[in-house]
Amino acid sequence: MDALGITTVAAAGAALALLGAKARQRLALSRAKHPSLTGHVRMARRIAAQLPFYEYGEAEFVRVDGAPDDVAARRSRGFARLSALYRERYATTRAETEAAKAGISDLQFTGRYRVPFQFSRIVREHLSAGSFLQSASGVQVTDLDGNRFYDLTGSYGVNLLGTDAYKACIAEGAGTVEALGPVLGALHPVVADNVRRLRALSGLDEVSFHMSGTEAVMQAVRLAQYQTGRRRLVRFCGAYHGWWGDVQPGIGNPRPANDTLTLADMSERTLTVLARRRDIACVLVNPIQAMHPNAGAPSDGSLVDSGRHAAFDRGAYAAWLKRLREVCTANGIVLIFDEVFVGFRLAPGGAQEYFGVRADLVTYGKTLGGGLPIGVLCGRHALMRRFRDDRPGDICFARGTFNAHPYVMGAMNAFLRRLDTPEVTELYADLDARWNARAAEVNRRLEAEGLPVRVVNMSSIWTVLYTRPARFNWLLQYYLRLEGLALSWVGTGRLIFSLNYTDADVAAVTDRFVAGVRAMEADGWWAGPATSNRTIRRGVLREMLAVRWRGLRGRTSPAGNRAEPEAVPGE
Incomplete structure (x- = not known):
C-alpha cells in the first residue's frame, strides 16, 4: 500500500474512532437521563404541545371515574354545598379578584392551573375564594370578607420567622437607611455588615x-x-x-x-x-x-390520580x-x-x-x-x-439598577441580626425532631380514622400524599380552605409553615386538616370504583386520544368550546 493509501486508512480509522467515542458519550448521556418525561425535557415539551383541550360538563364531572348513581348523587350534593359556602363566605374577596383579573396576567394563569384542566372552568366558576388579603398577624391571614386562615403558603418560602417578624425587619431596615433613602449605585454602610454576616453563614x-x-x-x-x-x-x-x-x-x-x-x-x-x-x-x-x-414540584394542577409520591x-x-x-x-x-x-x-x-x-x-x-x-x-x-x-x-x-437597594439592605440586616437572637436560636433547636413529630401526629390522626391521606415532611415543608387511587384529590384544597387553612396556588403539593408556629397552632391546623379530609370523604370523592393509578392514567390518555385523533366534536356553550367524550371510562 502506498503512502496515500496508508494515510487514507489512518484517517478513516481516526474518524471511526472519533465517531465511536461520540457514540459512547451520547449513549452514556442517554443512560444518565431519568426514564420519565421529566427527564426528557424536549420530548415532554413536544408532547405537551399536542395535548388537546377538553373539559367535563357540570353534570358529568362527578362521574368521570365511573361512579355509581348513589356516589354521584353524594358528590353533586357536596359540590353544591361547597359552591354555596364559597359564594357566601368569600363574596367580597371573590368580586375584587374577578374585577382585577383581566388586568393581571398572573391571576389568569394561576386561576386556570390550580386543578387539572378538564375541571378548571367549573372550579373557577364555583369555588373561587379570591386572591386578596387585607392583613396578617401571628400565623394567620385575613381576607377582605374578614375570614381568618392559618397561613400554610409560607409566601412561597419567604416566610421563615413569621409575618410579624418581617414587618419588624422592614420597619427597622427602613429606619436604618432613611437618611440615605432610595439613592442607587452607591452603597449604604449597612451593606458591609451584611457581607460580613453572609460570609460567615455561607463559609464563602x-x-x-x-x-x-x-x-x-x-x-x-x-x-x-x-x-x-x-x-x-x-x-x-x-x-x-x-x-x-x-x-x-x-x-x-x-x-x-x-x-x-x-x-x-x-x-x-x-x-x-x-x-x-x-x-x-x-x-x-x-x-x-x-x-x-x-x-x-408537586402541584394539584397535575394531580390526575394518586400517583404523587415523596419521601425524605x-x-x-x-x-x-x-x-x-x-x-x-x-x-x-x-x-x-x-x-x-x-x-x-x-x-x-x-x-x-x-x-x-x-x-x-x-x-x-x-x-x-x-x-x-x-x-x-x-x-x-x-x-x-x-x-x-x-x-x-x-x-x-x-449589573442591576436595584442591586443592593438601601431599603432592601436595611431589611436584610435586620433579618440577619435576628438570626443571632436567643429567640430564633431556640426555633432552630431540635428543628427536625419537632416538625417530624408534628407531621407524625397528623398521620396518626388520619390513619386512625381510615382516611386516604398522609403527609410527608422535610422539616417545616410538607407535601400531601393520597393512598387511594382517585380522580378528585385536587379538591382537598377547597375543603381545607373552608376549614380555615390558606394554601398557595399549587394546593396540597406544598404546605410551608413558618417557624413561629407553636404546638397549639399546629394542633389547631391538625384538627382543621383532618376535618377537611373527613368532609371530603363524606361527600364521596374517594368512593369511586376500585381501580389503580395506572388505570386512571390510561383512561385520561384515551380521552385525550379521542379528542386529538378521532375528531370528537364539542358542543358550543356560553363558556366556550367544550369537547366532551361520548363515554367516560369507568375502569
Whole structure:
C-alpha cells in the first residue's frame, strides 16, 4: 500500500474512532437521563404541545371515574354545598379578584392551573375564594370578607420567622437607611455588615447582590462558564431554578436550551457522565429535591390520580451530595447550591450546614431580604471574579439598577441580626425532631380514622400524599380552605409553615386538616370504583386520544368550546 493509501486508512480509522467515542458519550448521556418525561425535557415539551383541550360538563364531572348513581348523587350534593359556602363566605374577596383579573396576567394563569384542566372552568366558576388579603398577624391571614386562615403558603418560602417578624425587619431596615433613602449605585454602610454576616453563614469568600433569586442563579451559572471556559450546565430532573431559559429547558420555555443537560438525580450513571465529559461548567442542586428526587414540584394542577409520591431521607441525600462534591472537585466542575427556596429554613447555615457538604457557589433569595425582594450569590474568590488582570477586555458583566437597594439592605440586616437572637436560636433547636413529630401526629390522626391521606415532611415543608387511587384529590384544597387553612396556588403539593408556629397552632391546623379530609370523604370523592393509578392514567390518555385523533366534536356553550367524550371510562 502506498503512502496515500496508508494515510487514507489512518484517517478513516481516526474518524471511526472519533465517531465511536461520540457514540459512547451520547449513549452514556442517554443512560444518565431519568426514564420519565421529566427527564426528557424536549420530548415532554413536544408532547405537551399536542395535548388537546377538553373539559367535563357540570353534570358529568362527578362521574368521570365511573361512579355509581348513589356516589354521584353524594358528590353533586357536596359540590353544591361547597359552591354555596364559597359564594357566601368569600363574596367580597371573590368580586375584587374577578374585577382585577383581566388586568393581571398572573391571576389568569394561576386561576386556570390550580386543578387539572378538564375541571378548571367549573372550579373557577364555583369555588373561587379570591386572591386578596387585607392583613396578617401571628400565623394567620385575613381576607377582605374578614375570614381568618392559618397561613400554610409560607409566601412561597419567604416566610421563615413569621409575618410579624418581617414587618419588624422592614420597619427597622427602613429606619436604618432613611437618611440615605432610595439613592442607587452607591452603597449604604449597612451593606458591609451584611457581607460580613453572609460570609460567615455561607463559609464563602465573596458576595454579590441581585434583584431576585432567578438573577442570582443566572449570575452563578454565567460565572461558572466564564471561569471554566466550558459551556454546559447540568440540572437535575424535576428541579426548579427560576424561570429563565437555560435552567427551564422543558415545558414553559418557548426557546431551546442547547447547553443544558438534564440528568437523573441520585444516579451512578450521572456521576459517570460528570467524570468523563470535559465540557461541563457547573452542576445545579436545589436541595428541596431531596423530598422528591427526579420529580417536579408537586402541584394539584397535575394531580390526575394518586400517583404523587415523596419521601425524605436526609442521610441518603447527604451521601449523594458528598459523592457529587467529590466528582465535581476531581473534574473541575463548579458545584452550585440553589438555596433560593429552602434558604435558611433547614439550618442557620442553610443546606450546606444541614447536609454537611460545601458548594463552590450558593444562591439565596426570598427569606434573606427580610420581607423585601432580593437575590444573593456567595462564592469562592476565584469564581466570583468578573475580569482578568491580563486581558482587560475579557469580562463577565452583571449589573442591576436595584442591586443592593438601601431599603432592601436595611431589611436584610435586620433579618440577619435576628438570626443571632436567643429567640430564633431556640426555633432552630431540635428543628427536625419537632416538625417530624408534628407531621407524625397528623398521620396518626388520619390513619386512625381510615382516611386516604398522609403527609410527608422535610422539616417545616410538607407535601400531601393520597393512598387511594382517585380522580378528585385536587379538591382537598377547597375543603381545607373552608376549614380555615390558606394554601398557595399549587394546593396540597406544598404546605410551608413558618417557624413561629407553636404546638397549639399546629394542633389547631391538625384538627382543621383532618376535618377537611373527613368532609371530603363524606361527600364521596374517594368512593369511586376500585381501580389503580395506572388505570386512571390510561383512561385520561384515551380521552385525550379521542379528542386529538378521532375528531370528537364539542358542543358550543356560553363558556366556550367544550369537547366532551361520548363515554367516560369507568375502569
